[in-house]
Amino acid sequence: MDEASERPLRADAARNRARLLDVATEVFTVRGVGVPTEEIARAAGVGVGTLFRHFPTKEALLEAVMVRRLETIAARTAELAAGTEPGQAFFDCFRMVVEQSAGKQEFTRALAEAGVDVHASLHRSGELMRSRLSTLLAAAQRVGAVRPELGLPELIALLVGVGTATEQLTADPQARERIFDVVFAGLRPH
Incomplete structure (x- = not known):
């Protein structure tokens, strides 16, 4: 990293960057990653030059959106x-991760097609997320809310699978709830 990129952003630049990420997240999630960067800049109320100062390419913007999503999750x-009973925290987190993963596959595919090493880009935030999930899983298992044989790899696979399944049911919220009911019943000890 050069010295300029290590300096903290001015307050207005930080607000512009945050606004761009907010708008890009919303627009890409709702309309897909094919939306031109000019539309993102316009929707954020900034010039395209401001967007490109923060994110030199569309891929850099997509990558920043994905990193931010993982960090937020x-x-x-x-x-x-910290604030909920371990079993409830686990199931609330499961639902939140699935709901926040909407569009993730499209983002990942677009980045991979542009030659971005997605795993390397998301390594730090992904490790943080895995650590948090592991802690949550262990706490839920200690209180008997989740099957003791479930490991982190299986949990992550279930999150990905349920995320993919529920994306197919965006028009049917009741069907989405049935999927959560079935999966949650399977995660609880018998």
Whole structure:
């Protein structure tokens, strides 16, 4: 990293960057990753030059959106673990992760097609998320709310699978709830 990129952003630049990420997250999630960067800048109320100062390419913007999403989910997971009974925290977190993963596959695919090493880009935030999930899982298992044989790899696979399944049911909220009911019943000890 060069010295300029290590300096903290001015307050207005930090607000612009945060606004761009907020808008990009919303627009890409709702309309897909094909939305031009000019539309993102316009929706955020900044010029395209401002967008490109913060994110030199569309891929850099997509990557920043994905990193931010993971960091936000990890922070919310820690809040749930600290403020809720362990079993409830686990199931609330499971639901939140699935709901927040909407569009993730499209983001990942777009980055991979652009030659971005997605795993390397998300390594730090992904490790943080895995650590938080592991802690939450262990706490829920200690209180008997989750099957003791479930490991972190299986939990992550279930999160990915349920996320994919529920994306297919966006128009049917009752069907989405039935999926959560079935999966949660399977996660509880018998």
